[in-house]
Amino acid sequence: MPSISPRSPDVLVLGGGIIGLSTAWRAARQGLTTTVVDPAPGRGATHAAAGMLAPVSEVTYTEEPLLRLGLASLARWPEFAAELEAASGHEVDYRTDGMLDVAFGPDDLTALDDLAVFLDKLGLPFERLTGRECRRLEPMLAPSVRGGLLARGDAWVDPRRVTAALLAALDRLGVEVVRRSAAELVPGESGRSVRLDDGEIVTAERIVLAAGAWSGALQGLPPGLMPPVRPVKGQIMRLRSPAPLLGHCVRGTVHGSPVYLVPRGDGEIVLGATQEEMGFDTRVTAGGLWELLRDARELVPGVTELEMCDVVAGLRPGTPDNLPMIGRTALPGLLMATGHHRGGVLLAPLTADLLFGDPLFGDGDGALASACSPDRFKGYV
């Protein structure tokens, strides 16, 4: 017989990545008693994320709704970072020095030109730079860089510091983080209940499914409500630089293959990221590293001198339309905050606000909320 636990918070968050922890923090600050369940908080996709807050330079033509979501969340980041640092006593290395998107070959330059036209049409701010202007901004760039695009409004943050800060902030608010896996959704006496992998039952008024790529693995979801998330593997590498190598985040396309270099305040450079459809495979592979190094050294040859201090693979939760699933579901009491794919770090403040913000929907948030409604995939799987 599973034991009946004394735990019955207002909100139970399944998943302790940046999405789950941000959501729990928002709920707890609203005065809701909150519990998080995760076998290894902060060690999933967030651990392998570079932390680019770059809706402008990461824009893709077909994904205007995602761009709008990104811009709305980017606007929340300064306050989110400041409040989180104040609440936790942790720094999160939030930086606003801008993103430099550079092109290597002639085809890459053509793609950059097209992107500039698209951004112009959307009225998004950027500066078009020649190769020489790029190197003036970033002297370590290769002489073969042909041109660039500077998005001054884009920012970045250290996701590992953010999760550490969120865990500290949650601790100060008395939020319990249960280091177990959620196994099954079960009918509760009041509200919903979840059975953990040790048999314990936790009952809550609201349950937030925020388990990233593993969100589809929760048993007991009603037919049609299983979120259609799939794991999209990403490998990143952390390099240690004795002196700061870059002042901006540098993103580039080398013969069609995207790569980015994100400088940290402590001199580290994060180099990422592969995008692989490999199922639940988190092996760091020789080929993944080789691709990253091949492209990064074309853009910034000096990276070869840097020490490799960490390599990790994470699984991003991809959805069929690349948009996240945020909000209420057809099952009363069950909320979702999953499917953020490559945008979990960027979209964390917005996601938390959409679920537990006060007021729940601000200006324009209603349209955003409906674009991310979990119900849009009803019956999809």
Place this chain on the structure above:
Amino acid sequence: MPSISPRSPDVLVLGGGIIGLSTAWRAARQGLTTTVVDPAPGRGATHAAAGMLAPVSEVTYTEEPLLRLGLASLARWPEFAAELEAASGHEVDYRTDGMLDVAFGPDDLTALDDLAVFLDKLGLPFERLTGRECRRLEPMLAPSVRGGLLARGDAWVDPRRVTAALLAALDRLGVEVVRRSAAELVPGESGRSVRLDDGEIVTAERIVLAAGAWSGALQGLPPGLMPPVRPVKGQIMRLRSPAPLLGHCVRGTVHGSPVYLVPRGDGEIVLGATQEEMGFDTRVTAGGLWELLRDARELVPGVTELEMCDVVAGLRPGTPDNLPMIGRTALPGLLMATGHHRGGVLLAPLTADLLFGDPLFGDGDGALASACSPDRFKGYV
């Protein structure tokens, strides 16, 4: 005041790499009381060695004495491995499936042809293979491999298993391994003494300096006796293969750049190795890994699918003439066993025999011994 230790073995070996441990094992089996000093036994160059026992395929034109040393030691390996496994109860993954040396580009093929002529002249056994014959032996080789050379007599071993086995064998013989650094050679009451970094003094009849790249750092060596060893950095990578990828050791030259892949019994593939003159720098660098992967994937494209499970950099002890320093020095009681550069694993059995074998010199060993005499560099530094 440094404390006077009760330790006064017959033989004190400074350095617990494969050379120091093999020498200590040989001395102890001769009935000599023996002590080894090393802050981290087996964690130096041996830890980063691939373990190729390949005097034939690794031969270089100017280095015939080194080839002779290698062949003499290779001949000792079967017995050394068998005795060590019996004495320790550890397996060392000694394999004799031969070394396949392949050429990638036309220039590499020309170099291989020249090597074949040279080996022929020396009367060394090998088989010349076409690209197709190479792929018949090793189906994972790239279609672009143009030819090869099979050295059936070459072998390989897992150096990490060898040091583990040696430590176990030493333990069974009561040899003490003191996990400290040797700081200074000091005059002793009888024989020689060494002061350790904690102040302890160990006195011994014979002291063997076997500290690899760090051998020149021992204080108190008489003028002219400091061995002219320099650190030659090597980076290697260990990949995990779910199924055996290769049956032979494969060594190749890709546009002039050498690379090798050494299969282990447990499915691991060791990929190595860079050769860098960087001083005492053991950082694993992005550029080192990139070079290894670039060349390895040209020879065996399938390596990109393998999991990367370990990367490490070691410092080989290089000498001005690439020959090791083995034997007595001008200072009575001080022996050397250092400067083995890339050949420490191969030369370990011979080195131990030259120092503490019985009889001390067998047929031909006299000439070998004088080629390696530490005295040849007298006054060099």
